[in-house]
Amino acid sequence: MVTEVARVPLPTPFGPFEARAFECSSGNVYLAMTKGSVDGAGPMLTRVHSECLTGDVFGSLRCDCGIQLREALKRIAAEGRGVLVYATGHEGRGIGLVNKLRAYVAQDQGSDTVDANLHLGFPVDLRSYEDAAEVLEVLGIRSIKLMTNNPKKVEALLHHGISVEEVQPLTVAPHTRNSTYLNTKLNRLGHNGSLVSPKPLETTPVDIRKLLGAVRPRDDRPYVVVKYAQSLDGRIATAVGDSRWISSEPERMMSHSMRAHCDAVMAGIGTVSNDDPQLTVRLVSGSSPIRIILDSNLRMPAEAKVLTEEGTTVVLTTERSEAQRRRELTERGAEIVVLPQGDDGVDLGEALLYLRRRGIESILVEGGARVITSLLASRGLADRLVVSIAPSVLGSGVEAVGDLGISEVTSGLELRDPTVHLVGRDVVLGADLG
Numbered sequence: 001m002v003t004e005v006a007r008v009p010l011p012t013p014f015g016p017f018e019a020r021a022f023e024c025s026s027g028n029v030y031l032a033m034t035k036g037s038v039d040g041a042g043p044m045l046t047r048v049h050s051e052c053l054t055g056d057v058f059g060s061l062r063c064d065c066g067i068q069l070r071e072a073l074k075r076i077a078a079e080g081r082g083v084l085v086y087a088t089g090h091e092g093r094g095i096g097l098v099n100k101l102r103a104y105v106a107q108d109q110g111s112d113t114v115d116a117n118l119h120l121g122f123p124v125d126l127r128s129y130e131d132a133a134e135v136l137e138v139l140g141i142r143s144i145k146l147m148t149n150n151p152k153k154v155e156a157l158l159h160h161g162i163s164v165e166e167v168q169p170l171t172v173a174p175h176t177r178n179s180t181y182l183n184t185k186l187n188r189l190g191h192n193g194s195l196v197s198p199k200p201l202e203t204t205p206v207d208i209r210k211l212l213g214a215v216r217p218r219d220d221r222p223y224v225v226v227k228y229a230q231s232l233d234g235r236i237a238t239a240v241g242d243s244r245w246i247s248s249e250p251e252r253m254m255s256h257s258m259r260a261h262c263d264a265v266m267a268g269i270g271t272v273s274n275d276d277p278q279l280t281v282r283l284v285s286g287s288s289p290i291r292i293i294l295d296s297n298l299r300m301p302a303e304a305k306v307l308t309e310e311g312t313t314v315v316l317t318t319e320r321s322e323a324q325r326r327r328e329l330t331e332r333g334a335e336i337v338v339l340p341q342g343d344d345g346v347d348l349g350e351a352l353l354y355l356r357r358r359g360i361e362s363i364l365v366e367g368g369a370r371v372i373t374s375l376l377a378s379r380g381l382a383d384r385l386v387v388s389i390a391p392s393v394l395g396s397g398v399e400a401v402g403d404l405g406i407s408e409v410t411s412g413l414e415l416r417d418p419t420v421h422l423v424g425r426d427v428v429l430g431a432d433l434g
Contacts (some may be wrong), residue, residue: 001025001132011297014070014077022138024131028089032135033073036081042143043165045082047072048132048153050090052096061287062104063181064172071170071285072147083139085132093117094126112184127174129153138397141275149191173260173286176215176362205428206421208257211430217361221352226365226375226433227258228400229426234398236369241274246390250424252282255366256388261394262362264355267306268345269295271368277306279366284403290314292355292363295369296345298325300334305317307332315414316346316354348381373402376413376433385415386430388423 002022009021010033020032038044049056049072056063063294068082076082092100099120114124133156136144145166146154154164174182185191215223229247231235237243239347245252258279259265267279272293280288291306292394298321300306306313313334317326318341326336339354340347349370355363365375365382377384387400406412414434421428 002131002138003028004138005029005276011133012073014073015037017073017076020139022135024126024134026089026131028087028131030088030110030131030135031086032139033076033084033086034139035079035083038081038083039140042141043145043163044141044143045076045079045147046078046136046141046144046149047082047084047086047170048129048157049086050093050127051086051088051432053091054100054125059287061175061177063178064174067172067285067287068147068170071172075147075168083136084139086379087127087129087132089131090127093124094128095122101317106339107181108352110161112188113181114184114188121183125152127402129156130160133157133162136162141369146199149185149302151190151192171285172258173281173284175261175287176209176212176263179209179261206257206423208254208261210419211254211386211421211428212258212261212362212364213430213432215362216383217356219356221349221356222263222360222379223362223384224352224365224375225258225363225383225384225386226372226382227386227388228367228372229255229257229390230389230400231392231394231397233393233395234400235394236367236400237274237398239398241397241398243275246392247388247426248390248424249283251388251390251426251428254282254423254428255388256283257286257290258364260284262289262364263360264290264363266292266294266371267364267366268368268371269293269297270370271366272304272306273299273301274368276305277303277366278308278310280311285412289364290360292316292351294346294348294351295321296341297321298329298336302328302332307334318346319354344370344374354379369400369402373404376401377404379413379433382433384432385413386428389429391425391427 002024005023017033022030052065053064054060056069059066091097103116106119131172143163147168147170148162149169163420217223265279279291288311288323292313298317315334315336339350415431418431
């Protein structure tokens with residue numbers, strides 16, 4: 001039995017909702033986030049979301065819970081009516097917060113998410129959906145369109161009298177830190193979330209994990225993937241600097257999936273000044289990476305989009321930058337780190353060493369040409385190259401890669417184990433750097 005005990009308007013980044021609290025006979029307190037009129041109307045867009053403090057509150061990348069929570073609220077807001085039932089007592093599939101953390105320890109020692117629970121003496125899944133079903137009934141909802149990847153949740157709600165008319169998957173772009181977890185849910189728990197780039201890719205979906213390669217950070221630097229999109233004749237921009245959009249929308253969705261997979265995304269100040277990118281994940285559901293900007297003189301525009309509150313931004317600079325400018329950008333929310341000067345700006349080796357010591361394991365480098373060229377010329381600071389080739393010819397323009405000091409063909413960079421994909425109208429090649 002559940003009893004409604006409080007009701008209050010609750011503004012959110014996704015628009016206003018009404019928060020309704022329910023005390024359950026189980027001792028839990030459930031929260032229903034409702035949008036629009038829900039009483040007696042159906043089938044109602046619904047998410048029954050299991051409590052996950054680490055994912056929902058702290059944005060943990062070990063799971064996909066927080067992303068699914070925000071995606072569900074976004075969909076309900078777009079629909080104009082619906083409900084999200086926040087199911088407390090479901091932490092760690094019902095084993096509680098402390099035991100979930102203990103299960104994480106077991107996972108770090110080699111167990112998957114299923115075996116970790118069993119290792120601790122718990123069933124694979126202890127959750128009950130009886131309280132959630134009763135909350136829906138009190139709200140007057142008996143027929144739903146359920147947002148879930150979990151077939152067991154569908155079965156449980158049907159068992160407790162809720163008619164599930166439609167199931168809408170919540171596909172999330174994987175991260176290197178949760179792809180094994182998502183794969184286990186897919187293969188051992190029957191969840192139907194995809195590990196590939198979400199639709200609408202126009203051709204065969206790309207497995208982002210295979211495209212990025214095996215992530216193996218070193219002691220002195222993260223795993224580094226250099227990625228850029230170019231025309232058929234090797235240009236990343238026209239002669240006047242226009243680069244929007246060389247690649248197709250499906251390719252850009254793939255790129256956002258790659259960002260979501262990595263701890264950080266890096267770009268030089270030239271890219272920030274010319275293109276004003278956000279460097280966040282927007283075209284797919286996923287976590288935005290830490291934004292790393294190389295800016296030896298702090299030429300960062302005050303209104304640059306990378307200084308928005310949508311993500312964390314770290315600006316790597318040198319002693320050549322002015323102290324006053326460092327304070328100004330700090331006030332804008334950026335973290336300023338002063339590193340040694342290299343031959344052409346911030347010393348890339350020192351930058352990668354700093355980022356690795358900071359705990360970053362994987363970086364996607366998206367430009368510009370000077371940064372790409374410096375990393376490729378180093379022959380040791382980058383692990384993988386991903387190039388998208390658009391079926392267009394620009395003639396004169398900005399080259400993707402500058403002089404690498406190569407005078408003989410046999411001295412060119414060796415690319416190993418290449419994979420080739422057709423994404424929309426673009427050809428995408430990924431390969432390990434020799």
